[in-house]
Amino acid sequence: MAELLTPLKQLFEWVDMFDSSIALRESTYTWGIILVVHLMCMSWFAGLIVMMDLRLLGVGNMQTPFSQVQRRLFPWQMGAMTLTVITGVVLVYAQPLNYYANIFFWMKMIGMAIAGVNALAFHYISYETISQWDAGVMPPFGARLAGFLGVVLWAGIVMCGRLLPYNWFK
């Protein structure tokens, strides 16, 4: 397993040596500012995802058809996510080996991949029958499961993000 990961580790080690990476990690304010932007964008993204998933779960925002909630919030979710990812990449770029050795970082990465699969599965499976459950009724089990998994996964990802500095498991 370790040999399979060697190219990945070498990539992180290579970036760790860049002058720009070193400059960022030694900066007084820049890294902190990028972190704050990352968190602001993350809160917008996570907040709008929570609003949408509450609707999918049949718990909140039930007065609005789901397709409307999804369609109207999607551009804002994606915009916020894009900025969160960009700032996230820069943060990792500044301290690659630090994150490579951090289990919470990998849990975040894997969590986001699973969340992506969850979203795609929902879009191609449950969303196909949207006309039957768009308004006025409780969404079907598959949709509610996708909503539940979405909340749990993103909550886990956000929590892992907060735990990164604590690095309990090396």
Place this chain on the structure above:
Amino acid sequence: MLMPLFQAMNDWGASTAIRESIWIYPITQAVHLLFLATLIGGLLVVDLRLLGAGLTDQPVSKVARDARKWVVVGLLGLVVTGIPQLMSNAMREYSSDFFWMKMWVLPVAIVFTFTVRHWVTMSERASEGGTGKLVGLLSIALWSGVAIPSRLIGLF
């Protein structure tokens, strides 16, 4: 003037217990973020709507009414998870400019949200016009003014 209070808070048994535990403070911080996401989501759908974006097929009042529960849940959760953090870190927060910035802006943001912004969202005329946009922008600015210093407390 508040220093004795913060010193006392710092020295409580519960505060010390939180400080000395490896996991209580970090987990509390992490859960604090989940409630933050809930609050921001509840605020943002309405603020975006006031700015003429997001859930535009619905009247502002409906979006606001639906979201209100989550704003309250988010805020309550943030207070409940915020207090242990403050208790265990009282002296560091006392000496942090960003902490006091947050504590000044927070009550303003709360009062604004549950008075002016609430009244505007319930009035169709006010919410659809320039007033609505101004209130939406102010709401975003105020709550950003709470969130940004919060993150800066531990950093600088």
